[in-house]
Amino acid sequence: MNLGITLAYLVYLGLPLVLLAIGSFGKVWSNTLLPTGLTLDWYGQLAHDGSFRRAFLVSLEVVVATCLLCAAVGLPVAYALHRGAARGVQLLARIVSLLPVAVPPLVLGFGFILVFSSDALPWLGSLGLLIAGHTVLVLPYLLQTLTSDMRLLRLDAQELAAESLGADFWHRFIDVVVPSMRHSLLSGLIMAAALSIGEFQLSNLIAGFLARPYPVVLLQAFYGATGFACAATVVLLALALLAAASGALTAGAAAATGGGRAAGLPG
Amino acid sequence: MTIELQDVSFTYPGSQAGVERVSLRLGAGELVVVIGPSGCGKSTLLGLIAGFLKPAEGRILIDGDDVTDLPPRQRQLGVVFQSYALFPHMAVWENVAYPLKVRGFGKAERKRQAEDVLNRVGLAGLAERSPASLSGGQQQRVALARALAFVPKALLLDEPLSALDAALRAGMRDEIRRLQRLQNLPTLHITHDQEEALSMADRVAVMQQGRIVQVGTPQALYDAPLTREIAEFVGHANLWDGTVSGPDTVRTALGELRTLPHGQPQGAPVQLLVRPERVALGRDANGVNSFACRMLRDRFAGPVRRYDVEVTGGILLGETGEREPFAAVHIPPAHIHLLPQTRTIPESASTRVERGGTP
Numbered sequence: 287m288n289l290g291i292t293l294a295y296l297v298y299l300g301l302p303l304v305l306l307a308i309g310s311f312g313k314v315w316s317n318t319l320l321p322t323g324l325t326l327d328w329y330g331q332l333a334h335d336g337s338f339r340r341a342f343l344v345s346l347e348v349v350v351a352t353c354l355l356c357a358a359v360g361l362p363v364a365y366a367l368h369r370g371a372a373r374g375v376q377l378l379a380r381i382v383s384l385l386p387v388a389v390p391p392l393v394l395g396f397g398f399i400l401v402f403s404s405d406a407l408p409w410l411g412s413l414g415l416l417i418a419g420h421t422v423l424v425l426p427y428l429l430q431t432l433t434s435d436m437r438l439l440r441l442d443a444q445e446l447a448a449e450s451l452g453a454d455f456w457h458r459f460i461d462v463v464v465p466s467m468r469h470s471l472l473s474g475l476i477m478a479a480a481l482s483i484g485e486f487q488l489s490n491l492i493a494g495f496l497a498r499p500y501p502v503v504l505l506q507a508f509y510g511a512t513g514f515a516c517a518a519t520v521v522l523l524a525l526a527l528l529a530a531a532s533g534a535l536t537a538g539a540a541a542a543t544g545g546g547r548a549a550g551l552p553g
Numbered sequence: 554m555t556i557e558l559q560d561v562s563f564t565y566p567g568s569q570a571g572v573e574r575v576s577l578r579l580g581a582g583e584l585v586v587v588i589g590p591s592g593c594g595k596s597t598l599l600g601l602i603a604g605f606l607k608p609a610e611g612r613i614l615i616d617g618d619d620v621t622d623l624p625p626r627q628r629q630l631g632v633v634f635q636s637y638a639l640f641p642h643m644a645v646w647e648n649v650a651y652p653l654k655v656r657g658f659g660k661a662e663r664k665r666q667a668e669d670v671l672n673r674v675g676l677a678g679l680a681e682r683s684p685a686s687l688s689g690g691q692q693q694r695v696a697l698a699r700a701l702a703f704v705p706k707a708l709l710l711d712e713p714l715s716a717l718d719a720a721l722r723a724g725m726r727d728e729i730r731r732l733q734r735l736q737n738l739p740t741l742h743i744t745h746d747q748e749e750a751l752s753m754a755d756r757v758a759v760m761q762q763g764r765i766v767q768v769g770t771p772q773a774l775y776d777a778p779l780t781r782e783i784a785e786f787v788g789h790a791n792l793w794d795g796t797v798s799g800p801d802t803v804r805t806a807l808g809e810l811r812t813l814p815h816g817q818p819q820g821a822p823v824q825l826l827v828r829p830e831r832v833a834l835g836r837d838a839n840g841v842n843s844f845a846c847r848m849l850r851d852r853f854a855g856p857v858r859r860y861d862v863e864v865t866g867g868i869l870l871g872e873t874g875e876r877e878p879f880a881a882v883h884i885p886p887a888h889i890h891l892l893p894q895t896r897t898i899p900e901s902a903s904t905r906v907e908r909g910g911t912p
Contacts, residue, residue: 440636447638449625450603451652451699461651465642 303523309516321513328517338518340496341503347413348499349482352420353475356428359421361471364432365463368441387426394419395491402492411494419492420482427481428474435470436463480529484522500525554581554616554706556602556739561611563601572597573763574611579707579739584730586742586750589760590786595743598760599709602741604628615706626655631700631738635712637692639684645695646671646680652703670698674732690721694728701732708733708740714749722746726753747787751775759783775828779893784826789859791827791870796820801886807866811841812889824892829859831888832871834879843883844869 310328312321332338367379386394398419402410409415441463448458486501493502500522507515556579564571572594579585587595600606602613604625613621620628639648647654649670650663658666668680674694684692693713700708710729714722730753733740744750750757751771758768767779778784781792795805797817803810803825810825817823836843846862846869860871862882871882 440638443634443636443638444640446605446625447632447634447699448640448651449605450628450630450632452626452629452655452703453651454626454655457655461654462640466640 306516306519306523309513310520312513315512328513331514332517332521337503341498341500344413344497345483345500348417348420349479351417352424352482353478355417355421356425356478357471357475360425360428360432361464361467364429364436365459367429367433368436383429384426386422391423391485391487394422395488398492410492411497413497416489416493416497416499419488420485423485423488424478424481428478431470431474431477432467435467439466441466476529476532480526483525483529554739555579556707556741557614558602559612559614561601561608561613563597563606563608570594571763572601575765577758577765577768579741581739582734582737583755584733584740584742584753585756585758586744586754587758587760588744588747588750591745593760594763595760596711599711599741599743603630603632603709629706631705631708633696633700633710633713635715637696639692639695641684644680645676645682645684645687648684648695649698649702651699656703667702670702674698674728689717690725693717693725697729697732701736705738708738710740710742712743712745714744722749729753751787759786777890778826781824781892784892789829789870791829793825793867795823795825797823807844807864810884810889811886812891813886815891817891826890826892827884827888829870829872832869832882832884834873834875834882836881837883841883842886843881845881
């Protein structure tokens with residue numbers, strides 16, 4: 287019975303993806319179960335389409351910038367949360383950092399539209415605002431990964447040890463915290479990249495015409511030929527799968543080395 | 554090099570746990586072991602000396618200088634944690650050399666000194682390994698080497714042997730003793746294992762509920778504990794309540810026991826302690842403190858035989874190397890110890906015993 291449910295679920299998930307892949311190679315697809323003919327034309331068209339190429343690059347720029355910002359902001363904030371002072375401060379910081387998850391991206395988007403279309407802050411449609419929006423949306427997930435890993439790695443014992451050996455804050459951060467966190471930082475960033483690549487709701491609302499990321503432009507494809515839309519979606523799917531796979535591999539490596547290497551296991 | 558705590562108090566926020574008015578002095582080259590049940594405050598004590606915790610009252614002095622407000626990284630104390638807290642991403646030599654790195658030593662010099670210390674702790678040749686690839690005992694030595702690498706003013710060891718199995722523990726006790734003596738370091742060693750405490754220490758401090766209840770040499774602690782709890786915590790004990798019936802006799806549930814002249818007034822309530830290994834087999838030549846007995850439990854423990862016998866009025870715990878059966882036991886008067894009168898822990902027990910030994 288469990289096997290049956292699992293299979294049904296996999297079919298439910300997999301069927302649209304499989305059909306997309308098939309559709310991207312099909313010549314004509316109208317009202318039949320499967321498309322007819324075999325062609326690579328759709329991919330060819332995609333490669334030559336200016337707006338798609340630009341969107342692909344914009345997406346890459348946004349993803350890279352978002353990851354850098356998240357790392358720069360995320361690691362110190364996670365460290366502060368982990369080594370936080372009073373319980374109250376920690377709780378407050380936790381709530382604030384998780385707020386973007388609770389608030390739907392749509393709401394965030396409307397908020398941006400209101401605030402940034404004024405004369406004082408005319409940034410709506412800019413690449414910078416898009417990156418800022420992605421960072422806000424993605425940061426909580428990175429923070430969760432980092433703080434839970436800090437706890438798991440028993441970083442406080444190592445920090446106390448480093449302190450007793452004479453290390454000041456920067457030495458502790460650079461010699462103990464950062465190296466211990468590099469695996470979880472990497473897997474957290476890959477997850478951040480995957481989230482950013484697929485982000486649609488906020489991007490659709492605030493992206494300017496020349497700075498549209500891939501998912502926004504993809505929407506346009508569905509007003510055209512089915513085959514073209516399938517091909518365009520498959521590209522996004524491939525990117526997302528690539529991100530997910532890298533994330534899984536890195537997280538696996540982190541678990542194998544980080545968890546087992548926590549010092550002090552009796553031998 | 555000396556460490557001193559003067560009337561130090563600390564309470565964890567939101568709880569009753571902590572330490573209360575603790576005073577202790579570690580002299581040059583002295584190994585003081587702090588023992589006590591879980592939650593008695595011994596790790597808190599170490600945290601206060603190391604600087605991880607800030608006392609609410611009192612002062613902490615290192616070599617006579619007040620370091621109460623000094624952060625841990627400036628106190629120059631070598632700390633070994635229960636979990637060792639080795640840095641997993643650094644090789645063994647890098648772990649050991651870390652205190653030298655933060656003090657600005659060059660790489661070649663750091664490595665040389667680290668390997669030197671590793672030799673001293675018996676880990677020659679393991680410098681390039683990663684901590685995860687070492688056994689528990691080896692990791693423990695790395696932690697020790699790291700704490701010794703920068704020639705600290707004192708060593709603080711927080712239950713360093715509790716994660717090791719029994720066979721390793723005995724060897725490591727000797728190792729710690731040897732290294733500590735070699736560098737003449739005042740050392741504070743926390744443990745809950747009383748055999749560890751008695752075998753390693755120059756002096757033992759017993760803690761209960763945040764207070765030091767007795768400090769003394771292992772022999773003094775074992776032969777003359779101040780309270781019933783201490784008597785039962787350090788070794789096995791026969792303990793009876795009694796009433797003084799003469800200058801050298803006490804009436805107990807077992808009958809009238811002959812002791813050495815005890816100086817207590819007639820009719821005074823007392824507590825008597827007799828260590829099991831002091832119970833002798835057979836009757837005394839003059840019948841003093843002799844009992845016919847019936848074996849209740851006979852436990853062979855290798856070098857000793859631990860037994861419980863029933864006598865008129867109670868049960869006696871004994872320990873002997875003899876294997877033959879016996880029908881009587883006696884207690885030599887010299888080995889009956891009277892515990893001090895007070896049943897509660899006096900306010901200033903720690904300061905009082907610090908100054909002059911047992912009151």
